[in-house]
Amino acid sequence: MNYFKKILRFAKPYKSFALLNILFNVLYSIFNVLSIIIFIPTLGILFSTQKKVFDAPIYSGIGNLQGYLEDSLNYLLTQKVTNEGPLAALAFICIASISIFFFKNLFRYAAMYVLAFLRTGMVKDIQDSLYLKTLDLPLEYFSESRKGDLMARMTSDVKEVEGSIINSLESLAREPITIIIVLLSMLVLSAQLTLFVFIFLPIAGFLISIVGKRLKAQSLAAQKETGTFLSFIEETLGSLKIIKGFNAEERLANRFTESTSRFKKIMISVVQRQGLASPFSEFLGVTVVIAVLWYGGSLVLGNESALSPQEFIGYIGLFYTIINPVKAITTVNYSIKKGNASAERIFEVLETINPITDAPDAVQKNTFDHEISLKNISFKYEDEYVLKDFNLTVKKGHTVALVGQSGSGKSTIANLVTRFYDVNKGEILIDGINIKVVTKKSLRNLMGLVTQDSILFNDTVRNNIGLGKENASDEEIMEAAKIANAHDFIMELPNGYNTNIGDSGNKLSGGQKQRLSIARAVLKNPPIMILDEATSALDTESERLVQDALEKMMQNRTSIVIAHRLSTIQNADNIVVLQKGNIVEQGTHEELMKSANGYKKLVELQTLG
Incomplete structure (x- = not known):
């Protein structure tokens, strides 16, 4: 129930609709009880057993309210029967019944009408919160999590929460009110018989609750499997060319069908357990009704109770009225347990802590005046350091190119400067200010980013x-x-x-x-431009046009260029050659070509290629 309580936080902005829903449900429950009670005098008229009251009753206080209301109705019916005949009294009861049923259903609709604002509002706010959280989460989170699983949480899990938990709110608001009002009415008709009912209802409720113990665990497994096969779909749609090119359709299809088979097996168990709830609770309900019929009938037939035959029939009608709310509440229990699993997965995302946050005293940095400085920085994605005790300075107006083999740490530097990741050791300074004390928004406002993969x-x-x-x-x-x-x-x-x-x-x-x-x-x-292998995937003609565009863009700007094609960075102010996270040499193109180290070999290899 912990996650159910957390989901209820989303109901706070709509509490006025919740209060209106409760009010309308109270009115609905009152008219629901009246729709049963109104038939008691009808039976009395039909069988000529209705109590006759010839003198108008006098109200003598709240303690005698029940007797006053009964006598008032009986006095009215007695007057009708005496002056106009039994048919007139029956017609009066029928008109009153129609009126009561009209208001009963009117208030039921009104309760559902206002609940729609609460239900749809909560769903919207949950989806908005998930999306905003997704935008806020660090890139590291998405390198460790399946995108398909996150999509499942934002779609099928939210849908499950809506169907299982939010839709249960109406039952939680209406059914307890109905049960209380009906039980009070039953107590008024016969306290002895109602006490007998109280013995059986808790036993039935306990037996029903046993059925749903494992439902949450099974539902959680089902939602996780949903995330798995949605991930397969997402990966397949993005990789169709490779799948077809390597004739891997059958292998991928087998992996997908294995996942859906696991999902099928889990869902069979979930659906079967859910399906057991309604017939099992109905059987128990009928058993209790038969027991009440036997005990109540023995009281009426044995003259051991003041309960008249028509009141006993009305009592049975009230008891039938209480069975559906009790069944609904047990169904709500199943639904909440099932939805709780999805709510847990939703809050796993919402409660994920983002380690890359603005410091409490973070400052706005709106200009770039001097230099970017990386001082003794070390960084690792998992266990092994990609950069260790790394130092680099990028002066304003200069273009610094980072070159080296794959895995040498080039893109990592771009990710750290933009603060997509935080360094494990050392510090990155912009104009002498540690970027950790600069707001992320103002820092990234200073930078433009062009990546190898054009993200459009x-x-x-x-x-x-x-x-x-x-x-x-x-x-x-x-x-x-x-x-x-x-x-x-x-x-x-x-x-x-x-x-x-x-x-x-x-x-x-x-x-x-x-x-x-x-x-x-x-x-x-922006004053700072970061280009992450912006031309590596292009043909020669496209590269020429793009490179010309890049050169125009970099004019009068500070640029950090991660280069795969070395022909594109010959005019850089400083070319930094990286190997396994370390700088092996740096200088201008002309200076490095005079050296026999890494850069010259890389140029010769590309020229040869």
């Missing part, structure tokens, strides 16, 4: 470029595209800047996508 969105060209600057004008977007050598090909698209580029920009070539990424960075106009 299923949106228009305009909106993809416009991501670089909020509320950018059409003229600013167009000027950025011209600097990035993208304007000409954009104008050739079917709808120009309003053309949708498809999922991940798949309607464009690699060079076109990269130039849009550059235009986005140009529009941001």
Whole structure:
């Protein structure tokens, strides 16, 4: 129930709707009881056993309220029968019954109507919280977690919480109220018979609760398996070319069907256990009803109770009325246990602590004036250090290129400078200020990022470029595209800047996508530019256009360039050659070519290639 309580936190903004729902449910429950009680005098009229009261009753206080109400109704019916005949009294009861049933269902609808605001509002807020948390989580979290599993938590788990927990809120609000009001009415009719009922109901409730003990564990396993096969789907959709190219369809299909088979086995058990709840509770309910019929009937037939035959029939009607709420509450117990598993998975994400947060005294850094300095930094993703006691200075207006074999730590440096990860040791300073005491937003506002993989969105060209600057004008977007050598090909698209580029920009070539990424960075106009192998995946013609765009963009800016193709960084102010996280040499292109160390060998190998 712990996670159920946590989910209820999302109900706080909608407490006014919850209070209205409770009010309408109270009114519904009162009219629900009246809809049963109203038939007691009807039976009395039909069988001529109705108590006759010829004198108007006098109200003598709350202690005699029940007797006063009964005598008032009997006096009214006696007057009807005496003056207009039994049919008139029966017609009066029928009209009253229709009115009572109308208000009963009106208040039931009103309760559901206001609950809709609570239910849909809570679902929206849970989804919003999950999405905002996803945006806030560090990149490290996504390298350790399956994307498909996270998608499952945001979709199927939220849906399960809505179906199992949030939809149970109505039952939790209505059924206990109904049970209390019906039980009070039953006590008024016959305290002796109601005490007999109290013996059986707890026993039935205990037996029903035994059925659902393992439901939460099974539901949790089912939701985890859902995350697994959603991950397969996500990976498959992103890797179809490789799967087909390596004829791996059958192997992937086998892995997927193994996952769905496990899910099927778990869900069979869950559904079977859920399915047992309703018939089992109904059987127990009928057993209790038969016991009440036997005991109550013996009281009426033995003249051991003041309960009249029509009141006994009305009592049985009230008892039937209480069975459905009791069954609903037991079903709610199953639903909450099932939904609790999904709620647990949701809160695993929401309660994940992000280690990369703004310090309490973090400052805004709105300008870049002198240099970026990496001082004795060490960093590891897992156990082995990628960088150890690493030092580097990037002066304002200079271009520093990082080169080296894969795994030498080039991209790690870019991730640390942008504070996508935090260093384990040492410090990174910008104008002498540790970036850990600078707000993440202001730090990243100073930087533009162009990566090897052009990350674009299923949106228009305009909106993809416009991501670089909020509320950018059409003229600013167009000027950025011209600097990035993208304007000409954009104008050739079917709808120009309003053309949708498809999922991940798949309607464009690699060079076109990269130039849009550059235009986005140009529009941001940051003083520091970080280029992570921005031309490595391009053909020669596209590389020329992109490289020209990059050179325009880097003018009068500080740039950190991670280079795969060494021909693109010959004009850098400082080329830093890395090997296993260490600097083996650094200098200009001309200086390094005079050396026989790593850089010259890399250039010769690429030239030979």
